[in-house]
Amino acid sequence: MDRILADQKLRLAMNEHSNYLLKIAYLYVKDWPAAEDIVQDVFLKFYQEFERFEERSSLKTYLTRMTINKCKDYLKSWRYRKQIITNSFSNQTKKARNRIIEQDEKLELADSVLQLPLKYREVVVYFYFEELSVLEVAHILSISDNTVKTRLRKARALLKIQLKDHQWEVLLDE
Template sequence: MNRYLEEQMFQQIMQEHSDNLLKLAFLYVKDWPAAEDIIQEVFLSFYRKFEQFEERSSLKTYLAKMTINRSKDYLKSWSYRKHMLTNTFLNPAKKGRNRVVEEDEKIEVADAVLQLPLKYREVIIYYYFEELSVLEVSQILSISDNTVKTRLRKARTLLKVRLKHHEWEVLTNE
């Protein structure tokens, strides 16, 4: 394939997948600049090793797996630990949060999901936010379908506990 066509195809892939991958990286690292850096690394790596993509899974699944791996590497890195330590000392507690934002139900649910342990958070994100099937989630995470189902059930239970004290406007208007 000539170089111009490869670059056009790569541009199209970036346009199609960057938003979803950015959201996915953010849900792991909880930091937009870090998530953007991770996505740049993922696309750069994909561009360099494009020929190695064997199409055993969809491109979306392949890029998601790369994003997850980069995100997990970032969470293990010294720069992440240093960033967290700096934030702990410079921004003690976020006491003055905007009341309007706190009342937004989507923000509450997202916060509750982000508070879940990683193994539960990732299945919720894939299943509900990325709308992947249990089988696709199991392939991305390299775990069995039953493990995905068990983690989804446990994550839902944890979310119910975290969100049970919230009054949902949607339900009161029925």
């Protein structure tokens, strides 16, 4: 009986949250196949440990926290470090082509955000792209709201430096 309920919950969770979790995972690891693997692992773990979910928070928050933790584990892994080393050799020709393609303002801004260190990138993504409040971001990341504000301020300063040659309305008002 519990497995039937777990199956239903899993299907519902996958239908409702897959795309969101995939975006979150990609923003952390910057690799679509790895992001897909991470989200798949999150849903597998949720299915296996279905009974442990106490519903103290929403299912979306619970799955988001699991995804963030899996992403951080992945970023610490040997597999990721090995991939970065091999990609640095093969990406030389891709970088030249990407500079031509990424002339669009939105792509440049997104690329700059992805260049931020993880602790700044995650608050920017949640605050600006997901449009969460400072308190919601603090809750998801398990940090204080003042830490979120400080990281946002530092991230904006870093983005200003990266984008100093461009006129960005969002950064000029700061």
